[in-house]
Amino acid sequence: QSALTQPRSVSGSPGQSVTLSCTGSSLDVGGYKYVCWYQQHPGKAPKLILYDVTKRPSGVPDRFSGSKSGNTASLTISGLQAEDEADYFCCSYAGSFTWVFGGGTQLTVL
Amino acid sequence: QVQLVESGGGVVQPGGSLRLSCAASGFTFSSYSFHWVRQAPGKGLEWVTVISYDGGKQYYADSVQGRFTISRDNSKNTLYLRMNSLRAEDTALYYCARDSADPDTYYFDYWGQGTLVTVSS
Numbered sequence: 001q002s003a004l005t006q007p008r009s010v011s012g013s014p015g016q017s018v019t020l021s022c023t024g025s026s027l028d029v030g031g032y033k034y035v036c037w038y039q040q041h042p043g044k045a046p047k048l049i050l051y052d053v054t055k056r057p058s059g060v061p062d063r064f065s066g067s068k069s070g071n072t073a074s075l076t077i078s079g080l081q082a083e084d085e086a087d088y089f090c091c092s093y094a095g096s097f098t099w100v101f102g103g104g105t106q107l108t109v110l
Numbered sequence: 111q112v113q114l115v116e117s118g119g120g121v122v123q124p125g126g127s128l129r130l131s132c133a134a135s136g137f138t139f140s141s142y143s144f145h146w147v148r149q150a151p152g153k154g155l156e157w158v159t160v161i162s163y164d165g166g167k168q169y170y171a172d173s174v175q176g177r178f179t180i181s182r183d184n185s186k187n188t189l190y191l192r193m194n195s196l197r198a199e200d201t202a203l204y205y206c207a208r209d210s211a212d213p214d215t216y217y218f219d220y221w222g223q224g225t226l227v228t229v230s231s
Binding site: 089093 | 145154160169216218222
């Protein structure tokens with residue numbers, strides 16, 4: 001049950017696109033299609049923005065998209081907006097009814 | 111609307127015990143599995159445990175196996191986490207999170223605001 005690896009910080013300017021990575025292993029990210037992403041603003045609860053690698057819950061803008069290649073999943077945010085500045089956490093099902101999260105990436109909108 | 115409200119956090123000495131609660135409303139509590147997820151200060155999220163919709167199955171992270179017990183009371187729409195033999199590294203904000211109702215996938219769709227547990231002498 002090792003944590004997934006995410007870059008500590010990423011930044012971008014308004015209107016630009018940024019991609020956040022999430023690296024695991026064949027036991028989690030690489031082994032299942034169940035990768036999810038959460039957005040967390042300071043002092044707030046995490047909010048689901050993607051599940052099953054690419055699916056968006058109702059109400060999440062299509063500026064948020066996901067992909068996966070091998071043991072690495074990615075979250076791309078296009079048309080960056082000021083309100084996108086937050087921490088982003090990835091998670092993955094890891095088998096046997098266990099889950100694993102990443103350490104989080106702090107996104108700064110310049 | 112879906113609401114999850116955690117309570118029971120506080121300061122406890124190493125080796126001590128604490129019971130957290132999560133009161134649910136706005137949906138049929140007994141139809142969902144639930145998780146506890148924690149976040150140490152300034153750190154990432156860590157999955158802790160899950161309980162099935164009927165309480166019949168529980169699974170734990172290695173870091174808490176044998177020390178923590180998840181349970182639920184469907185008549186009270188409440189989820190619990192009993193934490194024993196607490197350690198400094200258990201210090202964290204503890205969230206309860208609802209599991210997706212979709213049986214073909216695995217994710218947490220709603221979260222509470224969390225309750226803070228501090229283990230310190």
